[in-house]
Amino acid sequence: MAKKKSTSGSVSVARCLNEAQRSISAHRKLVRTLLNRLAEEGAMCVLKELAPCLAHVLLVFSRDTHVERVVRFVVSFVTHAVGEDEGKRSEATERVLEEQESLIEALLSWLLTMTKATEKSVRYRSCQLIAGVLSHVPPHVSLPNTLLEELKRQMTCRLKDKVPQVRAQAARALARFQEGGDDGEFSEDAITSAYQQMVSGDRNKEVRKVVLASIAVSTHTLKSIFMHTRDTCDSVRRTAYLVLASKVPMSALTIKQRNDALRRGLRDRMPTVKQAAHMMLKQWFKETQEQLKTATGEAPRDCDTVIGMLDALDVEAYEAECELLIKELLENNLVNAVSLVKELDASEACTLKRNADECLSSACALTWRVACAAISSEAKEQGQAAALTSGTESAVHASQVTTKLDTLEQVLPASSETFVSLIDFHVQSEFGMRFVVKQLLLLACECVEFADATSRMLGEVVFKTLASERENENLFKSKVVDTDREEDYECGLFCQGSNGKWESALMKFGVKVFGSSQSCMHQLISLVMNRMGGSAEHGAEGVAPEDLVQGCMLLNTCFETCSTLGCVDLEIVPQLAEHVMGACVTHEAVAVRRESIKLCGMLMLHSNYSSESLYNVFITALRKDHYQVKTEAAKFFVDLAHLNGPKYPQHKFSSFKTIAGCPMEMLKQCLSSSDCDLLKEVGDGDDKKEFRKVVVEGFLKLMTNHSKYSRENAWTEGEQCDIFTKLVFLNFDKECGAYAPMQQCISVFFDVYSMLHAHTYQIVSASIVLTVKEAVRRELKPRVFGQLVRFLTYLVQRVPAQDKDEVVGIQQKVATSLICEMKMQASEETVWEEEEEQMEQIIPALLKVLLKLDVQQFNQDAVKIMQVLLSELPEGNKLFGTKEFQSASDTFSVGDAAEGEVAPDVQKQASLVYDQYLAMKSQQDQAPEEEDAPEEEEPAEEVEKENEEEAAADTKAPVEHKSPVRRRRALRSRNVVS
Incomplete structure (x- = not known):
């Protein structure tokens, strides 16, 4: 029987592959050409031409563009969806489908033998082709069970291949072989388990990316996906967020996971990761809209969608994350700030012009604050742009400014008195309105002007009420939370374990109402002294420790929010200091002593007030008190040294005769050993680590800014080299490495210190010999010693760009x-x-x-x-x-x-x-011996001293x-x- 003559015989498979490697645009035409040959000549004839051509491709391991185009073309040809556009399949179409199924089966069988080759390029390309075919195989194709089982077995073996590229392609090939089981959680699936091991243990970033994209999403595997939002590689983090955006609904995540994902993604330093996090946020926005539409049957407004998302994130427990979410929605134009506040104002449940007895919800209050702040900020920026431009452009900017300011006037209460009344209404209302009151206070600081006497008087009344009353049953008690909650609210006062954000908002409101930090401080001092009760003579008998803590906290917060150091009259400082010392410094409660020491330090730093008795209090706290109190005392000494120079405290403390009695010398011991006198006190491990971190961070700042101090208050070069050496060894200390905040501070310091200027490079260079000899003296392990030497060579190569x-x-x-x-x-x-x-x-x-x-x-x-x-x-x-x-x-x-x-x-x-x-x-060598020599020596020590002096005299001879x-x-x- 004569062979049927091909109508397309002039176009061979080799020619099609040659044209396919030049451009992707010709792929569709070439696919149709080969499909015609497949229908006319059959699968085996096409494969006989295709296999020798692919044999050349299998030998190329590098990521060559032409080879990648050929692989893509072969996958497109083999898995092309034939007859999708036809209503009914013709006989020719049915024949093509049959031949296509035969070609896929034969091609996979041939490639399967190639996956066992010893050459890595053959294994890589064969696994790549198998993964491509299995990922795009048409739904009508049914393959033999024996072939599928062999593919599954061989690809599972390739998951342990020594070549990362082979492991990645094998993972791609196995993606459709995962089985959910009876519960649909994939908990018993062998491939899913192998994926979980690879994604957590494989060192190659490409393998982790492919596995993240291939692993089946379920409650069982979600933790493995979510953990890689913190991966060290930015491309893996991006893939994790893309998976969360495309495969994981927001409802599948816990509240903590939602907020962690938002915080990490939207604050990531890499733009590609932030873009993927924006895609996840956009998907959550659409999901919330669909849920609201299903519930109400109508298209939801933007304000309802935003509030729904905030409710899903638990706005009171995660205020910072929810604020970040609203800002990102506004910046990415998913929501318009002007339209948002107008919709809020039109809603009876959300408007600020309320006559009803209902209070604002927490999500609504936060939305009001962030949206109004965004409008106010945009108006200021566009006002500056209008001033810097001219003509039509200036007129456009001015028009936009007018629109935004008019919007704020329309949606906010008509007067500042009305706004203060709104705040007071929430203060006097039902239980648990602290979060809403805080948002209203911050909104008043941003958008409300207290220009007339009446509004200022009402604001002062509200401020004094909030600052002086702690046990208000409606507002000042912490929320009672269920025991099964993941995380408690942080809505109470600082003395109740909160984070101090409430007090910070109150201080900003006070400065706004009183007109200046100084006036606010004067009013607050009288309130706090009355609140503390007692006196310098009688102490704080009968005063609750919570009142003492909260009073000191309010003053500390006011100091921290002051823009100038001279916000307190010098006449008030001695009286306040004596009052605090008598009522709080010797209190039995650690929290009271901690906040009082912090307050005394603020007084001394802000007003330049000095008292010998107060200095002794700081020294005693540093030596013998609880680690939380030690930390505040250490912060004071470090801040004092940072402002005036590291030797300034040594000159200031004239009552201490020896250098060892200087507080900075005492703190320096914490750099070299965890067994120093200041670290021997028994206490909580976290408090001890935090104390040491404060000391280390303080010395890092002093070393970095050392060039700005006067000569008499600065360290000598030898002292700087000594501290630098201690910091180097601290960088390799196991205890330091176990505490991430301390290790991060040291790492950042070493990344920039030698490159600051020539003087810092001189310190690094002069410390090399000293550090190496000290490392030998400490008898470090060879591995650690080698790491230290490599670290020194790394530092000495990081030279400053200036002063070459x-x-x-x-x-x-x-x-x-x-x-x-x-x-x-x-x-x-x-x-x-x-x-x-x-x-x-x-x-x-x-x-x-x-x-x-x-x-x-x-x-x-x-x-x-x-x-x-x-x-x-x-x-x-x-x-x-x-x-x-x-x-x-x-x-x-x-x-x-x-x-x-x-x-x-x-x-x-x-x-x-x-x-x-x-x-x-x-x-x-002689200097330390003379400095450390004791005043009185035993006879044997005198003989040894004479021998040393003779030896020193010998060294002076030529x-x-x-x-x-x-x-x-x-x-x-x-x-x-x-």
Whole structure:
């Protein structure tokens, strides 16, 4: 029988693939061409041509654009939906469908054998083609169970492939093999379980992305998806948010998960992740609209949708997240601020012009505040734009300003007296209106003007009522929450465990009403002193601890919201300080002592008030009190040092004769050891960690801003190097690493410190030798010691962009000091075996740092001196026979020194440089001994002191370069028994 002649025989599969790799636009035409051949010649004939062509594609592992187009074209051809547009299928269409099913089955069977190849590119491309075909296979295609089981088994094996790209494509291929089980939760499915293990343990970001996109969404797997909204890779975080947007409804998430997702996504530093979070927010907005439409049968207004979303997020427990949601809706034009407030004003339940006895809801109050603040801010920006432009553009901006201001006038109460009455109505109303009152107070600060005497008088009455009454049954009690709630409301007063936001809003309202921070402070001081009761003589007998805490908290909040430091008259400060000291500082409650110490610190910092007795109170609190009180005392000392210089407290505390008694010296101990005197008190672990974090953060700020202090109040370079060394070791401390806030502070500091300016780079450079020797003395583990050396090399390479000449000079000094230190270490003639082991650690570490310096920018004369110093190192020492040392020698080889001939003047300069280094090290070694020497010594100690003085005198005599600066006795090893 003669073979049927093809009408399209002139177009081969190879030619179609060649054209497909050039452009995607030709794919549709080429697919129709091959489908015609498939109908005429059958699946096996097409596959005989297709398989050899694909064999070439399987050998390409790289992500080549042409190869990716070919793969995409093959998947499109094989899985093309035939006859979708036809009402009834013709015989030709039925034949194409049959041949297409046969082609898919044959192609998958052939590719399945390729997945077992030893070549990684073959496994990768075959899995990629299988994943593409299975992802787009038409619904009419039915494959044999044996083939499906073999595909499932082989792709499951490829999930453990050593090549990440193969694992990713195998995960794609298995996506449609997941089975939900009887409960539909996929909890018993083997593939889903494998996905969960991969997404939590695979180190490759592409694998995690593919698994996140492929895993079936259910209550069982939702936690695995949600955890990757905090993934270290931004592309994985983006994929997680895209999955939440497309597959997970808001109702499937808990209230905490909804708020966490919003906060993390909308505040993410990467724009791509924020964009994916916006897509999730848009989907939630549409979902809420559909729910409201189903419930009411009408299209919901924007205000109803926003309030519905806020109710779903629990607005009182998550105020910051709900405020962020409204702002994002406004910025992305999902909701218009002007239309939103008009809709709120038109609603009887939400309008501010209320005559009914009903109060505003929490969601409605927050919406009012954020929307009105947005309108006011936009009006100010457009007003500035109108002033900076001219002509038609200026007129447009002015018109928009007028529209926004008119809108605010229409929707807000007619006068400030009416607005204050609205606030007072909620204060006197039913239980639990604290959140609404706080929103109204902030709204008044933003959009209401207290210009006339009547409105100011009413506002003062409201302010004094809220500031002086704590036990108002309707407003000032915390909400009673159910025991099965995930998280309690934070709607109470600060003394009841809240976060202080209520007090902050009240202080802003007070400043608005009284006209200035100073007037508000004067009124508040009299209220608080009456509220505290008692006196400096009789203490606080009969006064509730909550009243004392709340009174100190209000004053502290007022200080924190003041724009100027001189907001308190100096005549009032001594009286207030004595009152607080008598009533609160010695109170038995920790919270009272904590807030009173904070208040006393605020008084001293804001008014420059000084009292010896008050200083003693801070010192006592720092030494012996609870860690919460210690923390506030430490904040005061650190703030005092930050304002005036780190040595300012030392000069201020003249009553302490020794340097160790200085508070900053006491706090410095917390940098080096967790066993210092200030950390020996028994207390809660979190309070102790927070105290140490405050101390560490304070020293980091002092080091960063050290250049602005006067010379008498600043640390010396040696003191800065000592603190820097302590901070380096603290960065590798296990206890520090276990507390994320402290570790984050240190990491941020080291990322920028060396690059600030030349002085900070000098501190980093001068601390290298000191840090390495201290690390050897502490006997760090080899792994940790290696990490520390790599960390130092990383820091010394981060140079400031400005002052390049000065930085190069610093690097020359560093290189010289490193070489001199290696020479000094190697010149020791007789040492303990333990000290020899230390030397074997120090020299290679210094050599690694030396190799990271940019020698090409050094002065040629300085390089010659360094080369001479390197050549004088003992050749017989095994430490100087390594490749690293040879590389250093080659790097510093310049001129005659490279050929073994050294000019006499260069040799003389090198000797002088080394002698100066020895003299400097000798002074550094002697200084601590003289400072720490006790006043009275035992006879044996006197003899030892005389020996040390003789040794110090010997070092002052002229010595040769090869003789050690610190002479030692010839000693046997401690491991040898005499």
